[in-house]
Amino acid sequence: MKIIVGMRQLADLVxxxxxxxSEVDIxxxxxxxxxxxxxxxxLEEALLxxxxxxxxxxxxxxxxxxxxxxxxxxxxxxxDRAVKIVGVEEGWTPTRLRAxxxxxxxxxxxxxxxxxxxxxxxxxxxxxxxxxVGATLGVPHAAVVSKAEPEGSSLRxxxxxxxxxxxxxxxxxKVVLGVQAGRQAPRYxxxxxxxxAMSTSSIEMFEAPExxxxxxxxxxxxxxxxxxxxxxxxxxxxxxxxxxxxxxxxAKGLVR
Amino acid sequence: MSKDVLVINxxxxxxxxxxxxxxIGKAKEIAGSxxxxxxxLVVGDLGxxxxxGAADRIYTVEHEALSTGYSSQAWxxxxxxxxxxxxxxxxxxxxxxxxxxxxxxxxxxxSGPLASYVIDLAIEGxxxxxxxxxxxxxxxxxxxLEGDTVVVSVIAGSFPSExxxxxxxxxxxxxxxxxxxxxxxxxPGVVKEPDKTGVDITxxxxxxxxxxxxxxxxxxxxxxxxxxxxxxxLSASRPVIDQGWLPKPHQxxxxxxxxxxxxxxxxxxxxxxxxxxxMRSSEMIIACNTxxxxxxxxxxxxxxxxxxxxxxxxxLEKLEA
Ligand SMILES: Cc1cc2nc3c(=O)[nH]c(=O)nc-3n(C[C@H](O)[C@H](O)[C@H](O)COP(=O)(O)OP(=O)(O)OC[C@H]3O[C@@H](n4cnc5c(N)ncnc54)[C@H](O)[C@@H]3O)c2cc1C
Ligand SMILES: Nc1ncnc2c1ncn2[C@@H]1O[C@H](COP(=O)(O)O)[C@@H](O)[C@H]1O
Numbered sequence: 144m145k146i147i148v149g150m151r152q153l154a155d156l157v158x159x160x161x162x163x164x165s166e167v168d169i170x171x172x173x174x175x176x177x178x179x180x181x182x183x184x185x186l187e188e189a190l191l192x193x194x195x196x197x198x199x200x201x202x203x204x205x206x207x208x209x210x211x212x213x214x215x216x217x218x219x220x221x222x223d224r225a226v227k228i229v230g231v232e233e234g235w236t237p238t239r240l241r242a243x244x245x246x247x248x249x250x251x252x253x254x255x256x257x258x259x260x261x262x263x264x265x266x267x268x269x270x271x272x273x274x275x276v277g278a279t280l281g282v283p284h285a286a287v288v289s290k291a292e293p294e295g296s297s298l299r300x301x302x303x304x305x306x307x308x309x310x311x312x313x314x315x316x317k318v319v320l321g322v323q324a325g326r327q328a329p330r331y332x333x334x335x336x337x338x339x340a341m342s343t344s345s346i347e348m349f350e351a352p353e354x355x356x357x358x359x360x361x362x363x364x365x366x367x368x369x370x371x372x373x374x375x376x377x378x379x380x381x382x383x384x385x386x387x388x389x390x391x392x393x394a395k396g397l398v399r
Numbered sequence: 400m401s402k403d404v405l406v407i408n409x410x411x412x413x414x415x416x417x418x419x420x421x422x423i424g425k426a427k428e429i430a431g432s433x434x435x436x437x438x439x440l441v442v443g444d445l446g447x448x449x450x451x452g453a454a455d456r457i458y459t460v461e462h463e464a465l466s467t468g469y470s471s472q473a474w475x476x477x478x479x480x481x482x483x484x485x486x487x488x489x490x491x492x493x494x495x496x497x498x499x500x501x502x503x504x505x506x507x508x509x510s511g512p513l514a515s516y517v518i519d520l521a522i523e524g525x526x527x528x529x530x531x532x533x534x535x536x537x538x539x540x541x542x543x544l545e546g547d548t549v550v551v552s553v554i555a556g557s558f559p560s561e562x563x564x565x566x567x568x569x570x571x572x573x574x575x576x577x578x579x580x581x582x583x584x585x586x587p588g589v590v591k592e593p594d595k596t597g598v599d600i601t602x603x604x605x606x607x608x609x610x611x612x613x614x615x616x617x618x619x620x621x622x623x624x625x626x627x628x629x630x631x632x633l634s635a636s637r638p639v640i641d642q643g644w645l646p647k648p649h650q651x652x653x654x655x656x657x658x659x660x661x662x663x664x665x666x667x668x669x670x671x672x673x674x675x676x677x678m679r680s681s682e683m684i685i686a687c688n689t690x691x692x693x694x695x696x697x698x699x700x701x702x703x704x705x706x707x708x709x710x711x712x713x714x715l716e717k718l719e720a
Contacts, residue, residue, distance in 0.1 A: 154534065156534055156535045156537065156669065157669070157690065159690075159692060160534055160537050160538060162538065169534075169538065180638075184641070238503075239507070242507075262499065263499060265533060265534045265535050266533050266534060267515060268514060268515055268516070268531055268533060268540055268542065269503075269512065269513055269514070269515070270502060270503030270506060270507070270513045270515060271499050271502075271503050271515070272503075273503075274499075274500060274501060274502070274503030274504040274507070275503045275504065275507055277504055278503065278504035278507035278508055279507065283471070283472035283475075283583070283584055283585040284471065284472075284500075284504065285471040285472075285500065285585060286471070286496065286499045286500040287496040287499055287500065287654075299588070300585075302469065302471070302496060302500075303496060303654045304411055304469065304495075304496050304590070305416075305495055305496055305653060305654055306593060306654070306655075306656070306657070307592075307593025307594060307647070307654070307655070307656070308411075308413075308590060308591065308592060308593055309590070309591040310411060310468060310469035310587075310588070310589075310590045310591075311468070311588035311589050311590075311591070312468065312469065312470045312471070312585050312586055312587050312588050313585070313586045313588055314584065314585050315584045315585075315586065316584035317584075318584075318585060321499070321500075323654070324641045327643065328641055328642045328643050357507070357510060358510060358511060358512040358545070358546050359512050359513075360512050360513065360514045360529065360542035360543065360544050361512075361542055361543040361544075361545065362540055362541070362542045363528075363541045363542060363543055364540070364541050365533070365538050365539070365540045365541075366538065366539055366541075367537070367538055367539070367692075368532075368536070368537075368538075368539050368694070368697060370696075370697065371697060373696070373697055373698060373699065373700065374686065374696040374697075374699040374700060374701060374702035375700065375701050375702070376701075376702050376703065376704070377701055377702065377703045381705055381709040381710050381712075381713040382713050382716075384703050384705055384710060384713070385710060385713035385714040385716070385717050386717060387701075388664070388685055388701075388703075388710075388714055389714060389717045389718065391662070391683065391685060391701060392605065392629075392662050392664075395604075395605075395661045395662055395682075395683065397604055397605045397629070397661060397662055398605075398629060398718070
């Protein structure tokens with residue numbers, strides 16, 4: 144089975160995010176970019192399938208800050224090839240644009256069986272990638288996928304419907320999946336293996352073609368949520384704060 | 400140009416989700432200001448019409464491929480058929496599985512704009528203005544959606560559901576199933592009910608909850624000790640479960656359990672919308688997170704930016720004293 148995994152970089156959510164002077168994007172200058180965690184889950188699921196039934200895993204991403212690290216680390220984990228779509232304007236790339244560019248590359252790649260990507264990214268305001276790629280190519284898609292298991296030439300797909308309810312479906316042909324979680328946590332690529340990948344493989348380049356973006360949301364402004372001043376911050380050292388917390392719980396009658 | 404609002408009911412089986420009624424309530428407000436009406440699309444078996452009394456119309460599509468299980472391809476074809484028949488100004492999805500699944504492809508196929516992760520909506524002239532929660536709740540984006548049909552997916556808990564619940568007997572309009580349903584390549588299979596074995600975190604009056612900030616499976620031990628000291632279950636955010644550090648029944652949130660304890664203690668949890676969906680109605684929330692800008696502090700009643708590794712041992716100490 145030949146599986147393509149679409150990956151991307153995203154501002155690290157644990158870091159502080161500032162709004163740019165334009166007020167319609169984050170300030171990208173001081174942001175740390177990391178691989179989108181759900182794309183890593185998608186890669187893991189693809190690698191598990193390859194290990195079970197053979198085939199090929201190809202990772203593809205737009206050229207974004209530190210994306211080489213993500214792509215080489217994918218190779219270190221077991222991906223066969225890595226492709227970078229270059230020539231895209233820097234900044235906040237609408238998901239519709241990602242989808243169109245990926246669709247163009249997927250068309251140029253010829254035959255493949257499945258395209259996996261993360262269920263969502265924290266800035267995909269204009270839609271989640273899997274559905275947009277699927278609709279662009281006219282290939283069926285499914286999102287919030289927690290398992291994709293090969294069965295002959297089909298894939299048995301498990302989607303989470305919320306609250307622990309699971310729905311299975313069978314993909315009998317080409318399919319696009321938005322992966323929520325793999326059957327196991329993403330494997331770890333040791334730095335030595337990543338270095339090795341960097342010296343023995345190279346990233347293929349694909350020049351971004353002109354695409355028709357279509358209508359999207361026009362962002363008017365981005366701003367931090369106005370703090371409702373909800374939380375009362377507990378001051379003091381750990382001993383004092385611990386005391387206050389136990390006191391709060393005691394007041395609710397939940398500890399003696 | 401149409402002035403109608405179409406709500407997509409995200410129900411594959413079982414109860415209609417609360418979110419549908421949140422959407423209907425908001426749809427009524429929006430349709431009111433547009434001068435249009437509210438329709439609800441119920442895919443598959445309709446059940447009764449009473450639940451949707453707040454809507455003007457119920458649309459149904461029936462087909463074997465929609466009668467059991469869930470195929471996102473079948474749903475997409477059904478939703479598209481209804482959107483094309485109704486031509487609403489606004490299509491409202493929830494940001495549940497079906498919204499995440501279909502909002503993008505429907506928007507693409509009707510050539511309309513989409514805003515995801517929406518927490519507020521308004522009408523300005525001919526346009527819909529949406530406020531979305533981005534970056535896990537750290538920033539908001541206000542965007543304008545222009546066009547004859549625009550699509551929005553709304554985060555659960557954004558609007559009161561009461562406004563969408565009232566008795567009545569809306570007109571039922573059956574839309575004929577599209578021919579494409581006969582040639583699916585993504586076939587619906589079984590639906591599995593949640594695993595009822597393992598810990599039940601929904602009945603505890605106090606929960607000790609742990610997030611990715613705990614760093615490793617080994618470190619969970621300390622939080623488990625704390626939960627044990629309180630004689631309550633340890634609950635967790637999704638990454639803790641996905642890493643395999645705790646089993647699934649411990650998960651709080653959109654795709655885990657909804658909990659409403661008297662006190663919810665959150666350690667190393669950022670407060671992403673999908674987590675908040677499962678615990679925001681707890682009576683008292685106390686959050687420990689080293690990032691003072693973590694969204695969890697927007698719902699917490701009490702907070703501390705101390706390191707959980709400094710704080711938890713002291714709480715344990717206090718309890719043992
Ligand atoms: C369809 C879908 C469904 C989802 N369902 C759920 C769900 O049911 N439940 C759920 O929880 N998530 C769910 N998620 C995931 C959700 O989007 C977030 O990724 C997740 O909630 C983040 O978990 P977290 O807060 O533990 O981790 P992070 O967001 O990584 O936050 C860790 C926090 O720990 C803090 N921290 C780090 N070190 C320390 C320390 N030493 N002391 C104190 N604080 C520290 C950091 O400041 C940070 O804020 C879902 C996502 C999708 C797309
Ligand atoms: N359940 C609660 N237990 C304790 N204090 C609370 C609770 N709810 C609200 N508070 C306090 O009341 C203030 C106002 O809360 P609210 O009305 O929820 O905005 C908060 O800053 C808290 O300090």
